[in-house]
Amino acid sequence: MRPFSYLRAQDAPSAVATATGRPETMYLAGGTNLVDLMRLGVAVPDVLVDVSGIASGTVEETGDGTLLVGAGVRNSDLAADPLVRRRQPLLSQAVLAGASGQIRNMATVGGNLMQRTRCPYFQDVTKPCNKRLPGTGCPARTGENRNLAILGHSDSCVATHPSDMAVALAALGAIVHVEGADGPRTVPMPGLHRLPGDEPERDTVLGQGELITAVEVPPLPFAGRSRYRKVRDRASFAFAVVSVAVALDVADGIVRDCRIAFGGVAHAPWRAETAEAVLRGATATETEFARAAEAELAAARPLPGNAFKIPLVRNVLVRTLADLAEAS
Amino acid sequence: MNGEAHITGPEAPSPITADLVLSVNGERYPITVDTRETLLDTLRERLGLTGAKKGCDHGQCGACTVLLDGRRVKSCLTLTVTLDGRRVVSVEGLADGDGLHPLQAAFIEHDAFQCGYCTPGQLCSAVGMLAEAAAGWPSAVTPETDAGVDLDEEEIRERMSGNLCRCGAYVNIVAAIGEVAR
Numbered sequence: 001m002r003p004f005s006y007l008r009a010q011d012a013p014s015a016v017a018t019a020t021g022r023p024e025t026m027y028l029a030g031g032t033n034l035v036d037l038m039r040l041g042v043a044v045p046d047v048l049v050d051v052s053g054i055a056s057g058t059v060e061e062t063g064d065g066t067l068l069v070g071a072g073v074r075n076s077d078l079a080a081d082p083l084v085r086r087r088q089p090l091l092s093q094a095v096l097a098g099a100s101g102q103i104r105n106m107a108t109v110g111g112n113l114m115q116r117t118r119c120p121y122f123q124d125v126t127k128p129c130n131k132r133l134p135g136t137g138c139p140a141r142t143g144e145n146r147n148l149a150i151l152g153h154s155d156s157c158v159a160t161h162p163s164d165m166a167v168a169l170a171a172l173g174a175i176v177h178v179e180g181a182d183g184p185r186t187v188p189m190p191g192l193h194r195l196p197g198d199e200p201e202r203d204t205v206l207g208q209g210e211l212i213t214a215v216e217v218p219p220l221p222f223a224g225r226s227r228y229r230k231v232r233d234r235a236s237f238a239f240a241v242v243s244v245a246v247a248l249d250v251a252d253g254i255v256r257d258c259r260i261a262f263g264g265v266a267h268a269p270w271r272a273e274t275a276e277a278v279l280r281g282a283t284a285t286e287t288e289f290a291r292a293a294e295a296e297l298a299a300a301r302p303l304p305g306n307a308f309k310i311p312l313v314r315n316v317l318v319r320t321l322a323d324l325a326e327a328s
Numbered sequence: 329m330n331g332e333a334h335i336t337g338p339e340a341p342s343p344i345t346a347d348l349v350l351s352v353n354g355e356r357y358p359i360t361v362d363t364r365e366t367l368l369d370t371l372r373e374r375l376g377l378t379g380a381k382k383g384c385d386h387g388q389c390g391a392c393t394v395l396l397d398g399r400r401v402k403s404c405l406t407l408t409v410t411l412d413g414r415r416v417v418s419v420e421g422l423a424d425g426d427g428l429h430p431l432q433a434a435f436i437e438h439d440a441f442q443c444g445y446c447t448p449g450q451l452c453s454a455v456g457m458l459a460e461a462a463a464g465w466p467s468a469v470t471p472e473t474d475a476g477v478d479l480d481e482e483e484i485r486e487r488m489s490g491n492l493c494r495c496g497a498y499v500n501i502v503a504a505i506g507e508v509a510r
Contacts, residue, residue: 003344006363006409035405036386050410080465096468100490105399236489
């Protein structure tokens with residue numbers, strides 16, 4: 001590992017002032033992904049700015065029912081928060097579906113959003129990878145791609161975003177608060193994460209030196225009936241093969257409103273707006289749920305090793321919608 | 329020079345160090361560390377506390393689990409330089425003198441290990457896990473309707489999924505933890 005200087009940030013503006021204009025400076029929060037990437041040689045910062053002491057570690061309720069989640073809130077505290085569990089159960093479930101107890105105790109909300117893909121070629125410095133070293137190529141397109149993208153990928157990158165929490169936040173339309181050299185700004189989910197295009201080295205729309213300070217979860221009255229469902233290769237502690245985050249509002253057998261996002265299928269959490277549009281006003285039946293899923297997945301372009309993901313995510317969505325409809 | 333091969337790599341970069349005070353098992357240790365040093369390496373190589381084990385060194389196996397300010401964490405992913413003033417408890421700090429921690433006694437009673445390599449991590453993880461359950465934290469298998477947490481086998485298996493046992497002693501590990509949970 002390359003030697004690096006360690007600085008403990010005093011507040012967000014000073015952290016940003018330290019990092020801005022210095023691309024080899026990185027922010028450290030829980031470290032569960034970054035420290036591993038440094039050990040693998042994928043991340044080689046010369047300065048680490050520790051933001052774990054400054055980022056707010058609290059979940060606060062504002063007047064209108066909005067929850068303001070500090071970037072420093074540990075994943076385990078977010079999942080256990082009584083307000084989150086009651087109002088946005090899919091968010092608590094998504095966090096609990098990820099990683100292990102120890103890692104959830106370390107990992108923060110801000111770091112969870114900024115974690116990198118687990119594509120095996122990205123994590124292996126002996127292999128080409130356009131995300132790690134732009135212009136070197138993408139062996140995943142013809143190589144080991146069972147766990148990689150079916151939607152929104154490009155010739156240069158077929159990686160998936162690994163976060164479960166981000167999928168729930170995309171469904172909820174969360175708003176990410178960011179501090180930059182020019183002051184604070186907000187970025188609505190799912191717009192934080194990018195599709196790869198011809199710049200796969202950029203995971204998010206954040207500029208160099210920008211720092212996530214909080215995530216705002218706006219009120220969504222029907223999110224009390226919501227679910228995060230994840231399919232993985234073992235019962236626990238594995239990344240998603242596919243996942244769905246769903247909130248459903250059904251009255252008199254008709255879908256009044258819904259929120260749907262997919263995980264494990266794209267370079268970003270995939271908000272399924274096409275499926276949502278099909279469902280609004282439709283009857284809450286498995287036939288309509290399948291029609292919505294198929295409308296969304298019409299855009300899917302599977303890789304040689306992952307065509308199974310299309311029927312898998314379709315079926316998981318239909319089943320999850322049916323379960324939620326039945327419960328209402 | 330003169331046909332002699334001199335293979336010289338880039339000069340080894342100098343380490344960057346920092347001073348801090350680390351609390352481990354109730355003892356204060358003023359130390360100077362390389363910023364790259366993990367808590368696992370500090371415990372094992374600097375403080376001689378070799379209970380926490382290096383299994384995968386990537387946060388995937390749980391053999392390095394210790395308690396940090398009462399919460400279970402992976403010491404292989406924790407940089408020591410971040411821990412000034414923090415309290416670490418490793419497996420060496422679980423027993424009360426010669427009196428075993430109830431989980432240690434239960435692991436012996438239930439034959440909850442074979443080679444023993446994962447055991448220190450299993451023990452520290454179980455201590456942290458029981459505190460999490462007592463605080464009412466849910467897991468991925470906790471029913472939404474439940475007010476409290478009933479640590480049945482399914483709950484224990486899910487909550488302990490960050491600790492692998494290559495000998496496959498899971499049946500007895502779950503039984504040992506279950507006995508202490510009840």
